[in-house]
């Protein structure tokens with residue numbers, strides 16, 4: 001029989017051995033998870049032809065992406081990316097410096113690191129732990145997650161061609177913009193004639209219907225088409241009464257970007273049917289849980305090539321209310337930067353269960369599209385012409401602001417939605433006439449008759 005003293009002594013010795021083993025284990029994993037190297041590569045990924053001729057009006061700079069590769073002491077390499085000129089956060093040189101040598105698991109929830117670096121940390125830690133990224137984010141509640149095709153506003157013909165391509169690739173939803181410089185009636189009618197009712201159009205007006213009085217007749221007319229899935233931000237989100245009125249008088253669900261009005265007001269006043277959620281991992285999880293509490297669906301809006309889309313799949317897997325199709329925009333590009341496609345079937349992609357993101361970087365594409373990182377957002381000269389059936393022509397040119405064209409519509413400074421209107425980028429033919437129109441439009445958008 002052991003004396004009480006002997007027993008306690010033995011138990012204590014055992015406990016201290018276990019504790020020191022545990023702390024040795026911890027030190028070892030700390031060393032393995034230490035960030036040894038961070039590689040950043042800027043790429044300029046080409047657009048496919050239809051996105052190209054439409055994105056080049058206002059968003060030529062979405063081609064630029066920074067690929068981030070984080071190597072841990074363990075040898076595991078994590079992959080991430082930042083779309084340099086449309087993101088919630090670009091990793092800076094200071095972010096890279098403070099991450100080096102740190103434990104990747106300790107840092108990965110820090111949104112202030114920026115998109116590509118944070119994504120790469122999640123991928124690296126998940127690979128080290130031999131689990132999919134979604135296992136680090138929460139409990140998987142969906143095996144498949146919905147994805148939307150995306151393209152900016154286009155002519156009705158281009159829109160039909162893109163919808164057909166989306167359908168061919170397994171998508172059942174197409175997200176685009178509603179703009180007063182295109183004929184929204186003709187766009188929707190053309191798609192409705194070409195596509196089955198089960199194929200949905202989700203249309204973001206970015207406030208351009210301006211107020212409930214002007215928005216309601218247009219929305220009611222358009223929502224007779226069964227193809228309309230969701231309207232996003234038809235009028236200013238801060239207009240609580242106006243948005244309530246729109247919801248009362250229309251049938252199609254309304255999406256709003258989370259944050260305006262503040263989420264408590266948005267929920268209490270019931271201004272929308274669901275949300276658009278974007279940002280770093282911590283912010284997305286926090287906002288997604290508020291949406292779940294309010295029982296509001298949302299779509300994840302994490303924009304980039306296939307790398308960002310792959311990360312988004314994992315968030316979609318753990319978030320109960322991520323049931324509206326995610327907007328990742330990787331369909332814009334000729335190449336998704338991954339060694340394989342993200343397969344979509346009946347509008348859904350599988351939430352990956354392989355370790356890490358579950359997708360690998362295409363190194364050939366990285367070499368092919370590699371460019372020096374621009375010092376600032378490239379701003380090619382662009383002259384945009386809008387033509388109405390009565391002969392009016394409007395000229396708008398880039399001003400250095402991202403939403404230069406949209407801002408005019410939001411301020412009511414260009415004609416409201418009309419039938420028969422169309423818009424194109426006027427190619428610079430080197431003529432004196434082009435230069436004159438461009439210089440004048442740069443000063444101020446103008447209309448000729």
Ligand SMILES: [Mg+2]
Nearest residue numbers: 204232257276
């Ligand atoms: Mg939007």
